[in-house]
Amino acid sequence: MEITDIRIRKINAEGKMKAVVSVTFDNAFVVHDIKVIESQDKMFIAMPSRKTPDGEFKDIAHPINAEMREMLQNAILEKFETTVIQENELTQDEGIL
Numbered sequence: 001m002e003i004t005d006i007r008i009r010k011i012n013a014e015g016k017m018k019a020v021v022s023v024t025f026d027n028a029f030v031v032h033d034i035k036v037i038e039s040q041d042k043m044f045i046a047m048p049s050r051k052t053p054d055g056e057f058k059d060i061a062h063p064i065n066a067e068m069r070e071m072l073q074n075a076i077l078e079k080f081e082t083t084v085i086q087e088n089e090l091t092q093d094e095g096i097l
Contacts, residue, residue, distance in 0.1 A: 001025050003072070006079040008036075010087075018043070019083075021076050031061050036080050043080070045073045 005024035011017050019036040033048040049057040063069040 001068075003075050005030075006076060008080055008083045010083065019080055021045070021080070023072065023076065034076065036076065043077050045076050 003023055003025060004027045005022075007022045009020045009022075011019055016038050017035050018038050020032075021034040021036060022030055022032045023034060024030045031048065035046040037044055037046050047059045047062040049059045051057055063072055
């Protein structure tokens with residue numbers, strides 16, 4: 001299975017959630033609403049989930065092994081960092097003009 005597209009929607013509000021992501025696999029299947037979360041010491045992803053009637057949150061879609069979770073998280077966080085760097089460069093360039 002190959003990740004063929006990652007789309008980042010940055011969240012500009014204050015808080016721990018920094019972005020919402022959609023990931024396409026093999027140009028055939030997409031998972032929406034993966035969250036990029038900032039903790040005290042690192043960034044991580046949270047899979048899309050729903051609140052159950054008893055108040056728990058259950059993942060709707062998720063990797064079934066550690067290797068896939070690591071591959072997915074690394075790809076998403078790399079794309080997120082690239083997006084942030086590009087936006088910062090654009091902001092700096094606009095300030096120069």
